[in-house]
Amino acid sequence: MxxxxxxxxxxxxxxxxxxxxxxxxxxxAGHDLAVWNRSPGRAEALGSAGATVxxxxxEAAAGRDVVVLMLADPDAVEQVLLGPDGVTSGAAPETLxxxxxxxxxxxxxxxxxxxxxxxxxxxxxxxxxxxxxxTEGTLGVLAGGDDADVAAARPLLELWGDxxxxxxxxxxGAGSAAKLVRNLTLGLALAGIGDALRLAATLDLPxxxxxxxxxxxxxxxxxxxxxxxxxxxxxxxAGFTVDMLTKDLRLCLATEPKLPLVExxxxxxxxxxxxGHGQDDTRALPLWMRDADRD
Numbered sequence: 001m002x003x004x005x006x007x008x009x010x011x012x013x014x015x016x017x018x019x020x021x022x023x024x025x026x027x028x029a030g031h032d033l034a035v036w037n038r039s040p041g042r043a044e045a046l047g048s049a050g051a052t053v054x055x056x057x058x059e060a061a062a063g064r065d066v067v068v069l070m071l072a073d074p075d076a077v078e079q080v081l082l083g084p085d086g087v088t089s090g091a092a093p094e095t096l097x098x099x100x101x102x103x104x105x106x107x108x109x110x111x112x113x114x115x116x117x118x119x120x121x122x123x124x125x126x127x128x129x130x131x132x133x134x135t136e137g138t139l140g141v142l143a144g145g146d147d148a149d150v151a152a153a154r155p156l157l158e159l160w161g162d163x164x165x166x167x168x169x170x171x172x173g174a175g176s177a178a179k180l181v182r183n184l185t186l187g188l189a190l191a192g193i194g195d196a197l198r199l200a201a202t203l204d205l206p207x208x209x210x211x212x213x214x215x216x217x218x219x220x221x222x223x224x225x226x227x228x229x230x231x232x233x234x235x236x237x238a239g240f241t242v243d244m245l246t247k248d249l250r251l252c253l254a255t256e257p258k259l260p261l262v263e264x265x266x267x268x269x270x271x272x273x274x275x276g277h278g279q280d281d282t283r284a285l286p287l288w289m290r291d292a293d294r295d
Contacts, residue, residue, distance in 0.1 A: 007031055010156065011060040011067040012051075013080055013087070014101070015042040017239065018127065019070035021134040022100070025159040026068075027051055036060040057081075058090030066156060067091060069099045073247060074107040082114055093119035098153045100141075102126045104180060104251040105173035108144065112172045121146075123153045124172060126179035127161065130239025130281075140165040142182075144175035180255065183248040184262055189222040190245075190282060191265040193229075194289025201290055229283045238281035242272050245282045 008031045012023040015037040023046055027033045034052040035043045036059070047053040054060035057080045061067045067087055071077050077099060081087045087097065097120055099111065108124040115122045123145035133139045141161035143150045150168045157166045169178045193214060200210040207230075214220055215227040246269030252262050272278060272288050280288070 006155070008066055008156070009064045010034070011036070011054070011057075011064040012070070013037070013057055013060060013067065014070035014072075014076075015046065016070065016072075017131050018134045019100075020046070021131065022068075022070060022127075022139075022160040023051070024049070025137050026156065029159050031156075034060045034064065056085040056090075057087045058085045061087045061091040061095065064091065064095060066096045066098060066153065068156065069097065069101055071101045072244075073101075074103040077101050077103050077107065077111060081111060088115070088118045088120065091118075091120055094121065096121045096123065096149060096152055098123045098125050098156065100125050100127050102179050102183070102248055102251070103176060104255060105144075105177040106255065108176040109173040112145075121149050121152075122172065123149050124175040125150075125153060125157055126175055128179060128182055131237070132239060133162075134160060138162045138165075141167065142175040142178040143168045144170055144177070145172050177255075180248060180252050183245065184252050184259075185222065186282070187245055187249050187265040187269070188261055189219055190285045191261075191268050191289070192219050193223065193226055194268065194286035197230075197286055197290035225283065226286075229286065233284075233287065235281055235283065238279060240282050241279050242269055242282055242285055243278040245269060245285075246273065246278075 010026050010031050011034045012026060013036045015023060015035060023035055027049055034054050035046050036054045036057055037043045043053045069077055069080060071080060097115055112122040123143055125141050125143040127139040127141050129139040137160050139161045141157045169175055196214055211230040220226045246266055249262055249266040249269060253259060253266060272285060277288050
């Protein structure tokens with residue numbers, strides 16, 4: 001538990017698959033926690049555990065030292081921060097906003113500029129890992145912002161992130177930039193595994209041979225969980241969905257359009273979504289690629 005001298009007044013906005021377990025770590029550490037979610041029912045469990053359930057982002061941010069966001073995309077972040085009854089309507093000057101969402105560097109810098117107009121501080125600190133690491137408090141965190149602001153955020157970042165994987169990677173926007181580069185490699189690895197599985201199926205190679213070749217090859221090294229996927233299939237409960245990965249690939253292309261492999265991987269994600277698999281875990285993507293349209 002945190003002693004009173006280090007106890008923070010924290011607002012956590014966005015209680016989805018990742019946000020809810022991250023917020024629980026804040027509460028378990030003894031901080032004074034207020035929560036808000038667009039769908040109010042998701043806040044009830046944290047309210048029962050001792051958090052204050054707010055009716056709006058402005059209400060949640062009022063009187064808080066730090067406001068944490070874990071939201072779906074740039075539009076959601078802008079609405080929650082700057083919209084009617086948003087954070088800027090309730091937060092006091094010098095409140096620190098920590099955005100753990102993945103919204104891209106341009107949007108992060110734009111949000112920082114807009115918040116500065118309201119005398120609010122901003123750190124972009126997107127996380128990597130899925131629901132399991134979020135629950136265990138072992139996520140990776142890539143933080144961008146002023147040295148003093150990142151240092152002020154670090155006690156919270158290390159609640160949901162492995163301290164050795166909480167990295168200050170540069171100025172505002174650098175955390176979001178680093179997250180896109182990381183997820184770009186994930187998207188390419190998954191699409192590459194899917195192509196390999198499809199070609200192997202076309203060539204009627206034995207499944208055990210294919211599994212061994214992929215797991216021991218370059219793509220297996222890039223995605224260590226590939227052997228588990230091939231042996232047992234993806235988890236029934238999605239941690240990081242195909243749609244979420246595709247959104248990140250779109251952000252990559254919005255920043256740098258000349259990424260032909262990313263464009264191809266984004267197309268795979270869109271096709272999986274159109275086939276009803278957008279809410280599947282990303283680990284289902286290679287298996288869908290192997291089997292799609294074979295009937």
